[in-house]
Amino acid sequence: MLRALPGQLAAALPYALLLALPAWLVNHVARIPAGLQLFVDNLPLLLSGICVLLAFGFHRGRTLVVALAAGLAYWGMSLAEAVSDNRGVLLFSLAQLALCLNLTLFAFVRERGMLSKFGLTRLGFIALQVAVIAGLVALDSSLLAAVLELQLVDIVWLERLYIPQVILLLLLPALVILIVRNLLQPGATHAAFLAAFLAVVFAAFRPDLPYWDSFYMSAALVILTFGLLQDSYRMAFRDELTGLPARRAMQHKLNTLGNEYAIAMLDVDHFKKFNDTHGHEVGDQVLKMVASHLGAVTGGGTAYRYGGEEFTIIFPRRNIKQCIPHLSKVRENIENYTLVLRRRERPRKAEKGRRQRGRNPPTKRVSVTISIGVAERNQKWTTPRDVMEAADKALYRAKEKGRNQISR
Ligand SMILES: Nc1nc2c(ncn2[C@@H]2O[C@H](COP(=O)(O)OP(=O)(O)OP(=O)(O)O)[C@@H](O)[C@H]2O)c(=O)[nH]1
Known part of the structure; x- marks a missing residue:
């Protein structure tokens, strides 16, 4: 608060x-x-x-x-x-x-x-x-x-x-x-x-x-x-689930970028498997947690929810070299964050609950990682759309190389 x-x-x-x-x-x-x-x-x-x-x-x-x-x-x-x-x-x-x-x-x-x-x-x-x-x-x-x-x-x-x-x-x-x-x-x-x-x-x-x-x-x-x-x-x-600016807001931002900027595309690793294992609701909690870290990105970047488990960070007036330390910090923060989930199915009777808690801990701990692809405006990539495509390809390479890392 x-x-x-x-x-x-x-x-x-x-x-x-x-x-x-x-x-x-x-x-x-x-x-x-x-x-x-x-x-x-x-x-x-x-x-x-x-x-x-x-x-x-x-x-x-x-x-x-x-x-x-x-x-x-x-x-x-x-x-x-x-x-x-x-x-x-x-x-x-x-x-x-x-x-x-x-x-x-x-x-x-x-x-x-x-x-x-x-x-x-x-x-x-x-x-x-x-x-x-x-x-x-x-x-x-x-x-x-x-x-x-x-x-x-x-x-x-x-x-x-x-x-x-x-x-x-x-x-x-x-x-x-x-x-x-x-x-x-x-x-x-x-x-x-x-x-x-x-x-x-x-x-x-x-x-x-x-x-x-x-x-x-x-x-x-x-x-x-x-x-x-x-x-x-x-x-x-605004994106309803995460509270981050949504894709429509990102589109507006892209139209205002000058001649120097960097764009990062970010994706939660193995999120489908995560959803399948822990359920959609826990998946939503993870997206909120990831979004809160992305929203706190330093270095002048602004995070947007691109869609699903994909996010974008736009760094106006920055090149790749300048924004990589800030992206690394975000990636590490997410990797080191443990989300504590309370068990949902709580027994109604207090006595039964006490017995069950004795057997099972009432919480579950999960963590996730993200992969990042980043690109900057240069002579080859001259429009925001080009730079985003380049960042998307870089993200694909980060996934190929084993995830939980940044590619450029
Ligand atoms: N809980 C939840 N899941 C979502 C939401 N939007 C998309 N997803 C899920 O995100 C998953 C995306 O999975 P994929 O694109 O296959 O990729 P992945 O499992 O993250 O694997 P990699 O990207 O290869 O590491 C799908 O299972 C979608 O159902 C959402 O708002 N909430």
């Missing part, structure tokens, strides 16, 4: 900027021209529509539902601002609370289609929330109004914010859950849900300032759209 931290911080940067931008705009844009005011007022609704359409096109049911919920919440917030009594505060608070809870809840829901039974149930769930909120506001209960006015803590700056303390108290555990979800299962969608959650909370801090909530709700929807696009990009360009 710690190794991934710099990457996660870099991924968080656009969200941090999007969260700071509305406050900056409110403080620095003196006046919005009259012709634009209606547009800015309705911007979150427009962005909600765009995000819903994109989510529909990309088959991302969770984002579709929360973007729709965000549009409805902003509609509720706008209506609330026109109501000066307690019902306005109630509507604003409930719209915000419902949206934040939806963002937390849908971070735990699996993608399961949009026009399926599950998709329609989710839309029904949002419609139910609208009905409940409308009912509570129409009820205009003095008890609810009193609850929203409760002062739980005596903190001056908290009192200056417009958000009721009870709502903040309800949002806190939801926020913690969403943060933990992001730490345990990082990804563009979960990060976007967390950042959008914060934007929605910020929207309720100073709705008295002109366009504050409109800008923050717009930011929430831009964040959701950004997360959706990032997630779709990852699906197209």
